Amino acid sequence: MSTEICADxxxxxxxLCSSLDDEGVITFTGLCQRRCIMAGETVMWAGxxxxxCANLLSGVLKMVAATADGRxxxxxxxxxxxxxxxxxxEEHAFTVTALTNAELxxxxxxxxxxxxxxxxxxxxxxxxxxxxxxxxxRRRMLCLAxxxxxxxxxxxxxxxxxxxxxxxxxSGLNQPVTFDLPMTRGHMADVLGMTIETVSRQLxxxxxAGVLAxxxxxxxxxxxxxxxxxxxAAR
Amino acid sequence: MSTEICADxxxxxxxLCSSLDDEGVITFTGLCQRRCIMAGETVMWAGxxxxxCANLLSGVLKMVAATADGRxxxxxxxxxxxxxxxxxxEEHAFTVTALTNAELxxxxxxxxxxxxxxxxxxxxxxxxxxxxxxxxxRRRMLCLAxxxxxxxxxxxxxxxxxxxxxxxxxSGLNQPVTFDLPMTRGHMADVLGMTIETVSRQLxxxxxAGVLAxxxxxxxxxxxxxxxxxxxAAR
DNA sequence: CCGGGTCCTTGTTCTAGATCAAGGCAACTG
DNA sequence: CAGTTGCCTTGATCTAGAACAAGGACCCGG
Numbered sequence: 001m002s003t004e005i006c007a008d009x010x011x012x013x014x015x016l017c018s019s020l021d022d023e024g025v026i027t028f029t030g031l032c033q034r035r036c037i038m039a040g041e042t043v044m045w046a047g048x049x050x051x052x053c054a055n056l057l058s059g060v061l062k063m064v065a066a067t068a069d070g071r072x073x074x075x076x077x078x079x080x081x082x083x084x085x086x087x088x089x090e091e092h093a094f095t096v097t098a099l100t101n102a103e104l105x106x107x108x109x110x111x112x113x114x115x116x117x118x119x120x121x122x123x124x125x126x127x128x129x130x131x132x133x134x135x136x137x138r139r140r141m142l143c144l145a146x147x148x149x150x151x152x153x154x155x156x157x158x159x160x161x162x163x164x165x166x167x168x169x170x171s172g173l174n175q176p177v178t179f180d181l182p183m184t185r186g187h188m189a190d191v192l193g194m195t196i197e198t199v200s201r202q203l204x205x206x207x208x209a210g211v212l213a214x215x216x217x218x219x220x221x222x223x224x225x226x227x228x229x230x231x232x233a234a235r
Numbered sequence: 236m237s238t239e240i241c242a243d244x245x246x247x248x249x250x251l252c253s254s255l256d257d258e259g260v261i262t263f264t265g266l267c268q269r270r271c272i273m274a275g276e277t278v279m280w281a282g283x284x285x286x287x288c289a290n291l292l293s294g295v296l297k298m299v300a301a302t303a304d305g306r307x308x309x310x311x312x313x314x315x316x317x318x319x320x321x322x323x324x325e326e327h328a329f330t331v332t333a334l335t336n337a338e339l340x341x342x343x344x345x346x347x348x349x350x351x352x353x354x355x356x357x358x359x360x361x362x363x364x365x366x367x368x369x370x371x372x373r374r375r376m377l378c379l380a381x382x383x384x385x386x387x388x389x390x391x392x393x394x395x396x397x398x399x400x401x402x403x404x405x406s407g408l409n410q411p412v413t414f415d416l417p418m419t420r421g422h423m424a425d426v427l428g429m430t431i432e433t434v435s436r437q438l439x440x441x442x443x444a445g446v447l448a449x450x451x452x453x454x455x456x457x458x459x460x461x462x463x464x465x466x467x468a469a470r
Numbered sequence: 471c472c473g474g475g476t477c478c479t480t481g482t483t484c485t486a487g488a489t490c491a492a493g494g495c496a497a498c499t500g
Numbered sequence: 501c502a503g504t505t506g507c508c509t510t511g512a513t514c515t516a517g518a519a520c521a522a523g524g525a526c527c528c529g530g
Contacts, residue, residue, distance in 0.1 A: 065377035068468060075373035086370070090365045093370050099367045120355045127362045128323045134365060135321070135328050137372040138310035142300035144380040145428025149517065185478065194379025197515060200479055217478065217526085219271045233302060384487065420508065432488060435509055452508065463499090 009105070014081035015055040016129075019121040028119075031111050038104045044085070044096040052106045053085030059102025060182045063094045064190070074190040075137070079163060083129060087113050099183055144193045149231070152192040153202040154231035157212070161222055178221040185217075206231075244340070249316035250290040251364075254356040263354075266346050272337045278318070279331040287341045289322030294337025295417045298329045299425070309425040310372070314398065318364060322348050334418055379428045382468070387427040388437040389466035392447070396457055413456040420452075441466075 006012055010117075020028055034057070037043060039161055043054070043061065056078050063076035075094060078084050086092055087109055107115075116123040143152060164179035181188070185203075189196045206212045211228050213221040222228055238396060241247055241264055252294070255263055267433040269292070278289070278296065291313050298311035298319075311331060312317050321327055322344055342350075351358040378387060399414035420438075426432045441447045446463050457463055 042459075063373070065373055067377065067381060071377075071381040073377040075376045086366065088366055089370070094373065117355070117359070120352070120358065123358060123362060124352070124357065127358060127365065130362060130365045130369060131321065131323055134372060135324070135368045137369060137376065138298070138300060138329065141310045141376055141379055142302065142306075142308040144376055146302060146306040166241065184476095193376075194476080195518060197480085197519085201517095204479070233304065362506070419506095430488060431508080432489085432510085436487095 010057055011055065011081035015085050015105075016122055016125055017055065017127040020119065024119055024122070028107075028115065030116065032105050032107050035104045036107050037098045037104060039098050039100050039102075042095060042097045043104065044092045044094075046092050046095045048092050049107055050086045050089045050092050053083070053087055053109055053112050054104040054106040055193055056080055056082045056084055057103040057105055060099045061096055061102060062099055062183075062187065062190075063096050065094050072190055073193060074187065075140075076133070077191070083126065085109065085112075087116070087126075099187060101142075133222070149192075149198050149202050149229055150205070151233050152194065153188070153199060154228050154233075156188060156192060157206075157220065157222070158228060158232055161220075177223075177225075178219065181220060182217045245292055246290065246316035251318050251357055251360055252290065254309055254360040258364075259354055259357070263342075263350065266342050266350065267340050268342070270339045270341050272301065272339060273331050273332045274335050274337075277330060277332045278339065279327045279329075281327050281330045283327050284346055285321045285324045285327050288318070288322055288347050289339040289341040291315055291317045291319055292338040292340055295334045296331055296337060297334055297418075297422065298331050300329050307425055308428060309422065310375075311368070312426070315402075318356075320344065320347075322351070322361075334422060343465065384427075384429055384433050385435050385440070385466055386468050387429065388423070388434060388441070389463050389468075391423060391427060392441075392455065392457070393463060393467055396455075410459075412458075413454065415453045416455060 006025060011016075012018065017025060017028060035054075037059065039059075043171075044050075044052075045066075046066065049194060049220070058080050061078040061084060062074045062079070064072050065075045066072045077099075078096075084104070116126065143155060147155070160181060161179055163182075183191075185196045185199050189199045192199065203212070203214065206228070207214050209227070211222070211224045213223055213229070215221070241252070241260060243254070245251075245253075247253065252260060252263060270289075272294065274294075279285075279287075281299075281301065286398070293315050296313040296319060297309045299307050299311045301307045312334075313331075319331060319339070351361065378390060382390070395416060396414055398417075418426075420431045420434050424434045427434065438447070438449065441463070442449050444462070446457070446459045446466070448458055
């Protein structure tokens with residue numbers, strides 16, 4: 001019965017849980033609890049005690065670092081099947097907030113750490129994912145520090161298009177030369193370390209150059225992927 | 236006999252190996268090989284096959300990300316007892332170069348991964364370190380994207396002073412209100428995502444304000460730690 | 471159909487920091 | 501010890517992008 005919660009899990013093939021055998025899943029499920037989150041709602045607050053971790057089932061979350069005087073930087077985005085939380089940390093270093101409505105499969109941090117000890121395949125998978133996240137974060141450091149506004153925006157569009165494409169594949173759809181941005185201009189600015197205005201201007205420029213078409217605020221069509229890639233330059 | 240290599244290991248209490256029991260150490264040592272590196276020498280090249288990992292015994296290394304056209308960003312610094320390398324990755328994403336003469340304890344990547352499988356305490360320690368490195372990288376993203384030149388330099392000085400202090404503690408010395416920068420202005424600029432000139436100007440400004448004293452190019456004395464902290468602002 | 475959100479675009483001005491340029495100061499080298 | 505080299509400082513100028521400001525498009529509730 002406790003496995004039933006997993007029967008309809010949209011990410012059971014991709015989340016951390018994919019490393020578990022049937023018996024492991026049953027134990028794990030017993031420790032988990034599903035939770036729905038509304039867009040804009042915060043899941044973890046920087047400075048709060050780190051009590052829960054979670055697998056993201058659906059929706060998109062942002063992880064935000066902030067200075068004392070309120071400047072903000074998005075330091076990570078989470079998509080379905082991603083693991084969220086800070087095991088082994090006493091308190092959260094960052095605030096995690098939903099960009100869209102979302103669903104989480106949560107687990108208490110301590111029991112989770114304990115579970116890892118006894119399920120080294122999951123521990124190993126988490127290690128591999130953490131290493132990948134670290135690599136990604138380091139790449140982003142180069143982006144934030146050294147790329148121009150144009151390069152940043154082009155790069156982000158490519159990332160988001162790739163993400164959309166993968167999701168489309170998964171759900172069997174096709175051809176996402178057109179896709180919806182999962183975030184506002186403001187969030188794009190927060191990811192790229194720029195202002196809303198500059199993001200907007202760069203998009204307008206890409207549109208003017210015939211690289212993109214924009215319809216509505218969120219829908220983007222990549223008309224010239226080659227040109228877009230050229231503008232992203234980096235790596 | 237193979238353990239002898241560890242007998243004089245300067246970091247055996249702090250490196251990944253500290254998670255091993257005697258028998259583990261013996262096995263591990265058999266897989267390791269010490270290697271000396273000259274300042275300026277590169278240990279791993281971005282794009283090359285990821286064949287080795289290492290524990291740093293002495294010296295300081297930098298990890299550099301670069302764009303195709305040569306812009307560079309230091310995305311990580313490694314100090315004694317730190318783990319270097321990219322397990323589970325087919326190729327290196329970043330270039331690792333010695334800032335000072337250094338000594339490494341290297342191990343082939345594949346055998347290392349295999350060893351982790353069988354020594355879950357080490358795997359767990361690596362996981363914890365990787366999580367900490369990730370947190371650190373994310374903090375740095377905020378720094379790179381949102382802090383002013385003055386805040387960046389003040390913050391880096393505080394970090395380096397703290398690092399120097401810890402090393403001094405370890406080796407039994409005291410009072411490192413005065414310490415040596417482990418890097419040139421150019422490296423500081425590469426860490427902070429700015430230019431040499433701006434770093435230099437910020438240091439001159441701090442000196443002028445009586446916060447620091449500079450003697451020679453590398454030696455720094457923090458005269459007013461409180462003021463320095465105030466200038467670092469962030470977090 | 472109106473009023474007030476929220477989000478986005480566009481124009482103008484301003485500035486932090488990059489870029490360009492010129493020395494200064496040690497430390498080596500022959 | 502004159503010359504070279506590497507690293508650092510300081511000054512002058514330039515510019516990408518921030519900051520400020522205004523208005524437009526869309527949506528939703530009454």
